[in-house]
Amino acid sequence: MTSLEAWDTVWRRNQHLVAGLLRSEPALRVLFVEPATDPLHAGLGAGRPRRGRGLRSHEGDSIRDGALWLLEPTKWLPRRVDRSVDERWARQVVRAARGLGMGDPVLWVNDPRGAMLVEATTWRSLYDVTDDWTLADRPPAETARIEAQEDVLLSRCDEVVVCSPALARSKGASRAVTLIPNGVDAAAYSAAHPRPGDLPDAPVALYAGTLHGDRLDVALCARVAETLAGRGQLVLLGPDALEAAQRSALEDAGVVLLGARPSVEVPAYLQHADVLVVPHVVTPFTDSLDPIKLYEYQAAGRPVVSTPVAGFRDAVDDLVTVASGPSFAAAVVERATTAGASETGPGPGGDRERMALIDWSRRVDQMSVVLTRLRTGGSG
Structure with missing residues (x-):
């Protein structure tokens, strides 16, 4: 698999699906290709330059030894200087697969750069589209x-x-596609968790997810924090991919940035929030998404205020309020300061029967059907 995210403690779609498949198929092995490190870019910014960790076996996560291999390449120079960077990346992936005895593997592409492998090999291939990056604001x-x-x-x-x-x-306009939505770890939300020690005591409006300008409306977050001042706090929980100026704007407005937490700890934060928020920009790019936080927020059973983004704007749920502009901040303040944790009580929430239907295990079963078609040469 060529992944858009590294295999770490913050689990997203790729890890849930791959781990589930490895646990259910004893003979399966996976080479999980992580994004390359970029020492030059890190050195020019605020990051710490480091080379990629290369090929290594992964242990843990209830995955049998030797079943999961991780490959973290290094991107030494930008594409405008090194025109062959993608070709060398593809050759490194092919060498790693062959070195592991994967002579004729199924290629699972999430990072579009995997197109290089489609062109360079005769491997049977699957493209798993989770974001429409053709619609993102890029040079x-x-x-x-x-x-x-x-x-x-x-x-x-x-x-x-x-x-x-x-x-x-959009992608099915010219070819057959299979819809496999995102899901939730229902078991993680089925029990009450103690309140995290670093969650502020004041009424809390919480956002959980990667902080990125493609999704997060920074100006709206600042407005919410300023409106909440003295009555509560806006807390952002998740990996920080913001630009320095965006981060400064949030901090100046009084937003609390907690950073990333392992996925196993996230349910506790959601359960103890007074209101969960989705201050996303509404763009063609965000309209292409199936937000994992929709499933997680509903599993937590807390009040939600969202901008009219895909998933939330169509949710049939009395706990979900959709608002935009000045009314968004007002709705957040109202839910955070009048509802509070006492409205439903912190702890497991959501419709248990519905949660079982959208559990990641169901998505693993759906993906297994697609992979079986690939292995056997069937058609979808």
């Missing part, structure tokens, strides 16, 4: 590169899986 050269990669993936992959109805419409 023209980067957008053109992503569009070219997607053209290869949509035309040449044997199977295409999408996570949202919007992606099913």
